Amino acid sequence: MGTQLQSFNASSFEENLDLRGLPLNKMCAEDNMPSPQEANHDKEEEASLFSQEFYLSMGLGFVVGFWAFVGPLLFNRTWRQAYYRFMNTVTDKIHVMVEVYVVKYLTIRD
Structure with a gap:
């Protein structure tokens, strides 16, 4: 699209059958996309x-x-106590497992 070719009218391009797009009536497939x-x-x-x-x-x-x-933990006391008891038990078991593995690792290393 430039001003130079746009200045010609459609009759200037009549003998060129494969031309498409403005100012001609034939449109390119890309024009619809x-x-x-x-x-x-x-x-x-x-x-x-x-x-x-x-x-x-x-x-x-x-x-x-x-x-x-x-x-439920905020509003139900028994659930809250059960949850804290469960978490306390889990952390105690994890702590014991870590201590056992550390002791095993240190005794194997010596």
Whole structure:
């Protein structure tokens, strides 16, 4: 698209049958397709919509999951005590396992 060729009228190109595009009535197949900038813009818009939906659902899932786990612990004393007892037992077992492995490693090394 330049001003030099646009200054000619369609009759200047009559004998050239393979020419297409403006100012002629024959259009190129590429003229019907969106430009790369338009296609890129559409992809960016789809990606931004996906990310917005993703983050919205992720935030909602976090809130629901958090309150499904923490809510009963806050409002039910027996569940809270059972949970703390369980966590205390697990940490004690992990502590004992680490101590046993450290002692084994140090005695094997000597």
